[in-house]
Amino acid sequence: MSPTLLIAVLLALSSLAYWFGRNRAFAVAKKTAAMRLHSRPGYHGMLVALWCLIPALLIFCCWQFFADNLLVSHAMQSVTAVRGELSPSEMSLATNDLRNLVSGNYFNREIDPALQAAADRYTGMRQIANTALAVTVLSVAILGFIWAYSRINPGLRARNKVEKAVEISLTICSTIAVFTTIGIVFSVIFESIRFFQQVPFFDFLFGLNWSPQMAIRADQAGSSGSFGALPVLAGTFLISAIAMAIAVPFGLLSAIYLSEYSGPRFRRIAKPMLEILAGVPTVVYGFFAALVVAPAIRGFGASIGLSVASESALAAGLVMGVMIIPFVSSLSDDIINAVPQTLRDGSLALGATQSETIKNVVIPAALPGIVGSILLAVSRAIGETMIVVMAAGLAANLTLNPLQAVTTVTVQIVTLLVGDQEFDSPKTLAAFALGLLLFVVTLALNVIALYVVRKYREEYE
Amino acid sequence: MTSASSATEQVRRSLPKRYAKERRFRLLGLCAIVLTLFFLFVLLTTIFLKGWTAFQQTHVRLDIHFDPARLDVKNLNNANYAALVHDSLQQMFPEAKNRNERLQLHRLMSNGAAFALQRMVTSNPGIIGTTQSLWLPADDEVDMLLKGHTPRDVPESARRLNDRQLGWIDTLLANDRLEKQFNAAFFSNGDSREPELAGVRGAITGSFFTLLVTLALSFPIGVAAAVYLEEFAPKNTFTDIVEVNINNLAAIPSIIFGLLGLAVFLNFFGLPRSSSVVGGLVLTLMTLPTIIIASRASLKAVPPSIREAALGIGASKMQTILHHVLPLALPGMLTGTIIGMAQALGETAPLLMIGMVAFIVDVPQGLQDPATVLPVQIYLWADSPERGFIERTSAAIMILLMVLLVMNATAVYLRNRFERRW
Numbered sequence: 001m002s003p004t005l006l007i008a009v010l011l012a013l014s015s016l017a018y019w020f021g022r023n024r025a026f027a028v029a030k031k032t033a034a035m036r037l038h039s040r041p042g043y044h045g046m047l048v049a050l051w052c053l054i055p056a057l058l059i060f061c062c063w064q065f066f067a068d069n070l071l072v073s074h075a076m077q078s079v080t081a082v083r084g085e086l087s088p089s090e091m092s093l094a095t096n097d098l099r100n101l102v103s104g105n106y107f108n109r110e111i112d113p114a115l116q117a118a119a120d121r122y123t124g125m126r127q128i129a130n131t132a133l134a135v136t137v138l139s140v141a142i143l144g145f146i147w148a149y150s151r152i153n154p155g156l157r158a159r160n161k162v163e164k165a166v167e168i169s170l171t172i173c174s175t176i177a178v179f180t181t182i183g184i185v186f187s188v189i190f191e192s193i194r195f196f197q198q199v200p201f202f203d204f205l206f207g208l209n210w211s212p213q214m215a216i217r218a219d220q221a222g223s224s225g226s227f228g229a230l231p232v233l234a235g236t237f238l239i240s241a242i243a244m245a246i247a248v249p250f251g252l253l254s255a256i257y258l259s260e261y262s263g264p265r266f267r268r269i270a271k272p273m274l275e276i277l278a279g280v281p282t283v284v285y286g287f288f289a290a291l292v293v294a295p296a297i298r299g300f301g302a303s304i305g306l307s308v309a310s311e312s313a314l315a316a317g318l319v320m321g322v323m324i325i326p327f328v329s330s331l332s333d334d335i336i337n338a339v340p341q342t343l344r345d346g347s348l349a350l351g352a353t354q355s356e357t358i359k360n361v362v363i364p365a366a367l368p369g370i371v372g373s374i375l376l377a378v379s380r381a382i383g384e385t386m387i388v389v390m391a392a393g394l395a396a397n398l399t400l401n402p403l404q405a406v407t408t409v410t411v412q413i414v415t416l417l418v419g420d421q422e423f424d425s426p427k428t429l430a431a432f433a434l435g436l437l438l439f440v441v442t443l444a445l446n447v448i449a450l451y452v453v454r455k456y457r458e459e460y461e
Numbered sequence: 462m463t464s465a466s467s468a469t470e471q472v473r474r475s476l477p478k479r480y481a482k483e484r485r486f487r488l489l490g491l492c493a494i495v496l497t498l499f500f501l502f503v504l505l506t507t508i509f510l511k512g513w514t515a516f517q518q519t520h521v522r523l524d525i526h527f528d529p530a531r532l533d534v535k536n537l538n539n540a541n542y543a544a545l546v547h548d549s550l551q552q553m554f555p556e557a558k559n560r561n562e563r564l565q566l567h568r569l570m571s572n573g574a575a576f577a578l579q580r581m582v583t584s585n586p587g588i589i590g591t592t593q594s595l596w597l598p599a600d601d602e603v604d605m606l607l608k609g610h611t612p613r614d615v616p617e618s619a620r621r622l623n624d625r626q627l628g629w630i631d632t633l634l635a636n637d638r639l640e641k642q643f644n645a646a647f648f649s650n651g652d653s654r655e656p657e658l659a660g661v662r663g664a665i666t667g668s669f670f671t672l673l674v675t676l677a678l679s680f681p682i683g684v685a686a687a688v689y690l691e692e693f694a695p696k697n698t699f700t701d702i703v704e705v706n707i708n709n710l711a712a713i714p715s716i717i718f719g720l721l722g723l724a725v726f727l728n729f730f731g732l733p734r735s736s737s738v739v740g741g742l743v744l745t746l747m748t749l750p751t752i753i754i755a756s757r758a759s760l761k762a763v764p765p766s767i768r769e770a771a772l773g774i775g776a777s778k779m780q781t782i783l784h785h786v787l788p789l790a791l792p793g794m795l796t797g798t799i800i801g802m803a804q805a806l807g808e809t810a811p812l813l814m815i816g817m818v819a820f821i822v823d824v825p826q827g828l829q830d831p832a833t834v835l836p837v838q839i840y841l842w843a844d845s846p847e848r849g850f851i852e853r854t855s856a857a858i859m860i861l862l863m864v865l866l867v868m869n870a871t872a873v874y875l876r877n878r879f880e881r882r883w
Contacts, residue, residue, distance in 0.1 A: 163779040167693060173685035174694070177707045177753070180746045184717055187724030250493045257490025270494055277501050279865060281807030283836045284858050287843045288504055291511075291851065322500050351472070353479050355486035376712060383714020385810035386836075390843060410716050410810070417723065418813055435720045439713065446712045 003064065006134055010060070010141060014053035017145045021048030024152050032154055039159035047158045050165055051148035056141035063133050071129060072098060075122035082114035098122065188439055191432035198426045199227045204433060206230060210396035210407075212416060212427045227430050229437065231396035235406030239317045239388060240381040242402055246321025247377055251328025252370070258329070259336045260358055271333075278326035286390030289319035294391055301403060309405040311393040317402065320387050328377050335369030336362060368456035375449035379442040385410040409434050508862075512855025518644035518657060519604040520596040521570060521633060523549040525578065527589045537583050542575040543567075546597065554629055565626055571598040573646065573658045596642065601656040601849035603630060607641060610848060647856065651822045652838065656849025659842070661857050663824045667737055667817075667832030668806060670825060674741020675748060675805050680798050682745070683752030684787075687794070690753070691760040692782050711750035718747045719814025727815060735816040735831035743811050748801035755797020759790040792879030799872040803865050809836040835861050 022045030029037045037044075072095055079094055080086060086094060094115065101119040152158075196204070207228015254274065258267050294315035301308030308314070339362050347357040363370070393405030394415060416431035525545050532540045550566050551557060557566045574597035582588060602621045605611040607630075617623050622630070633639040650660030686707075694700040722743035726732045732739050763786050771781040812818075817833050818841060825832035833841070835857060842854040 159777065163777060166779060167689075170685045170689035170693060173682045174689040174703055176682055176686065176746075177710055177749060178703055180710060180721070180749070181706050183725050184713070184721045187721050188717070191724065250497055253490045253493035254497060257487070257494055261487055261490060270498070273498055273501065274494070277497065279803065279807075279869060280504070281809065281836050281861060281865070283807070283809045283839050283843075284504075284508070284862070287839065287854060287858065288507065290843065292503075292507055322497065325497050353483040355483045356479070358486075379712060380714075383716065385714070385716045386840065389810075389813075390840065410714070413716060413720070414810070414813055417720075418818055432720060432724075435717055439717050442712065442714055442717075443709065446709055450708075 002130075003060075006060065006137060010053060010056055010137065013138070013141050013145070014049040017052040017149075018045040018049035020145075021045035021149060021152065024048075024149060025158075028152055028154060035154045037154045038157055039162075043158040043162050044152050044156070046162045047156075048145060048148040048152070050162065051144040052141050053144075054165075055144050056137045059140055060133070060137050063137075067129055067133070071122055071125050075118045075125065078118045078121055079114045082117075184439065188432055188436045191429050192436045195426055195429035195433045198429070199433075203227065204229050208398060210412075212412070212430050225427060227426065227433075229409075229434065231398040232407055232409055232412055232434070233437075234398055234400075235313065235392070235396065236382055236408040236410075238400060238402065238406055239313050239320065239392060239408055240378060242314060242317025243320035243324055243381045243384075244374070244378060246318060247324035247328050247381075248374055250321075251325045251377075252332055254325070255329040255332035255336055256358060256363075259333050260354065260362070271330075274326045274329060277322070278330070280323075282323065282384060282386040283390070285319050285323050286386040286388075289315050289387055289391035293319055306403060308403045309393065311391060311405040312403050313392065313406045314402040316388050316391040319391065320381055320384055323384070323387065324377050324381060327380060328373055331373035331376065332366070332370050335366045335373065338369070339365045368453050371456075372449040372453040375445050375452065379445035379449075382445075383410065383438060383442050385414065389414050409438050413438070505862075508855045508858050512852055512857075512859045514608045514610070515647060515852040515856035516644050517608075517641040518646065519599040519607045520640055520642045521599045521603075522594060522596050522638040522640070523570075523574075524552075524592055524594050525549050525597075526592040527578075527582065529590050532582060532589050534586060534589065537579075537586065540579075540582075542578040542582070543572075545578055546570050546574045554632070562625065565623065566629065569600055569603055569626060569629060571600050571657045572655055573598045576658075596640070598646065598657050599639070601847060603639075604657055605848050606630065607639070608852075610852065647853070651824050652820060652833070652841070653822060654820075656845075656847050656853055659850070659853055661835065661838065661860060663821060664833050664835045664838035664857070665860075666824050667740075667821075668834040670737035670828055670832060671740040671744060671812075671834055672802060672806060674738055674828060675744040676798070676802060678741065678745040679748045679752055679801065683749050683798070683801075684756050684794055686749070687753045687756030687760060688782060688787070691757045692778075692786070707750050707753055710746075711754065714810075715747060715808055716810040716814065718743050719811030721746070722811060722815045733829050733831075735819050735821070735833075736829050737825065737832045738828045739815050740812050740817055740832070740834065741828075743815060744805040744808060747808065747811065748805050751801040751804060752794070752798050755800070756790070756794040759793025759797065760786065762793065763789045789881070792875055796872045796876045799868055799875070803868040803872075806834075806868070807836055807861070807865060809834075809840055812837050813840075835864075 022041045025037060025039075025041035025044035029041070075098065076091070076095060079098075097112075097115055098118055101115060102122055204227050207226060208230050209226040209228045210231050212225050212227060254270075258271060262270065290311075294310060294312065297312060297315050297318075298308045298310055343361050343365060344357055347361040348354070352360065388408045388411050392411055393407050394411065395405060396407045396412075397404055399406060413431045413434050416427060416434075523546065526548065528545065528548065531544055531548075547563070547567050550570065551563065554566055557563050577595075577597055599607075602611070606613065606622060606627075611621065613620075613627065630639065646658065647660045649662055650658055651663030653659040690700065690703065694703075722739060726739045726742055727734055732742075767785055767789065768781050771785045772778070776784065812834060816831075817837050819831055819833065820841070821831050821833050823830075839854055839857050839861065842850045842857065
């Protein structure tokens, strides 16, 4: 029985169980008219269905998770019996071959008889295992059903039990966010540790040369890849700085205009328009930057006698800045609106003009929030990927000249990980080390932003 | 008295300057908005101007003789269909004598012409022996020339089409045999290395499957998590950690989620590379924070009186929430979910990490098939050197933006239609 069919049967069984349980509860209620049911019949049905479904489903999941590896390692015994003990890498290669052979993707070489034997063994065992699984799961489901069904009586607190089960599932759902974070941290850290075993940590962090090629032969000229992340970091900060130089003034000024000056009609039109800008996918900005902005800047540079790289930091930074404008403006807009009107009234009553009120009263009052929103925008700029992948360069130049091509952390992660990967070469692992760096920096920026907002927030009333 | 009046005088004298400053500041704010919106306008019009031509494709009308000598009925799959196209072209332009000239002549037509003939013959073998007048796709260089994307008036060496080929094209045009028609192939084909054959169907199907997985996972989990955190969670360290976590996840760069998907889903769990399942899982983790935050806000907006009324007439806490609070909060949750889905649809970077950038011609049939999604397709085409891919990239962007617009408009409509002010 195939797994999908099994699940379908299981679901059908549990809905039957619901129906039986509910009817049984009705019948019980009629028989013992003296005692009323504690829970409504539907809850009894639900409880029976849960008992039918959940234990069986748990067994099914565990099986899916462990069984295949168990079967493969068992089947591999017929290979090791012929070839003797294999080293781990040979073992993983042979295991891979076995899987391909079983799924019918193996046609490049003639088939090793030992492997074929293992494959036959595996297929046979898998058939037995699937049947066994089906029998086990279905009998557990039926046992669960019988047990819960036989326990139905008017005093059973079915509702409380069902509600407890629902609450437990809600709790599990809410922990997924935590598991995601744990997953991110571990997946990045494990590979990074393997990377730092091959490349010293301080060479990575403070090295001035980034060229992540690994030699094919040991005696090759310029063979050793060098993994100094400083030029990559410098490029990231250069592009982010250009982006912020666009996004902060534009975003802040639009937020101020929208919240302090504009009438409701203008605001109703302009604010959604700005939000459209935030909704455009970054790959579209990247395309625009590479196709329109970069050649325009290059052409302009050539016309005034400057040599501009065709993948200049300026083009990527400019477009990224525009992308972040709505982010800064909507965050700052909320914060400026939260400044109490009494402060403005007080300042205006003293004779200040509106712009003086904004500059001397509103902005200082909103400053912590604005700083927080700028920090969040910086973390977005650092982590932005598609614009720089499409419009920034690949070569790691250590420069502050915005007209030259620089590369960023995200560009390097993408170039190192797209295509073939071997998980034992520092080249691939370097991507995870860069990912760790990115994660730490953005996390730190977010935490600082939250801290600034909490610590320096002016409390009114 | 004099000092007071001199102070007033001083203020009055400074007034014009201060008012000018005020006007300048106000103008600055307006400029910021106008410039930003101008950029948006330039972005959209550029995409439109570059992309709208992709919805048309140049076709050539050829009189194809389905020559029985060339088509062996027993082996229709391996017959040389390109030869039929070449025969027809040579009949029309007998002046192409030597091998080189003939090759140049053949290059006017797309490879897709042969495929189209093959489809016709295999579906209807009775056509063999007849002569049909058919519209067949032209090569992308001809297409670009006709649409005006590549210039005619440059020296021959700077052109992809030489003078002789231009002459043939003009003859075809004069005989009404060359025409731009609606580009149905763009919507029915998968990816291709030939711009004139490349279509978005594979990418759209991939996006659909990926979003299906994302929606099926992130909506129930997100709503459940929001209900727990908002209604059940006790105030303790654990819930604090969960909350801080969710807020932080919302601000983590998307590419990090790609690294997670690569390390956990592909390397640890061994799920199939490039598949919509893995893409959907990664995007689920990415959109969960958005959905949870929106759902919590919408639960918070349900007034306590509703809960108290339900509890007052004897509902249990779970009944109160499932029967009364949740239905009232649902429109807000749906709005948040649609916005999250729109983000997921536009997301590219994490999907690059899990191998959805592979060149995939076939339209995916299921969740486990290798697939690509619309934004990644845009990225791939944007990287292709052929001139013809620029308009296709822009056209794909137009489709993507249209879908996003519809999704966001639905979200806004839902919000306005169902949101209740208490």
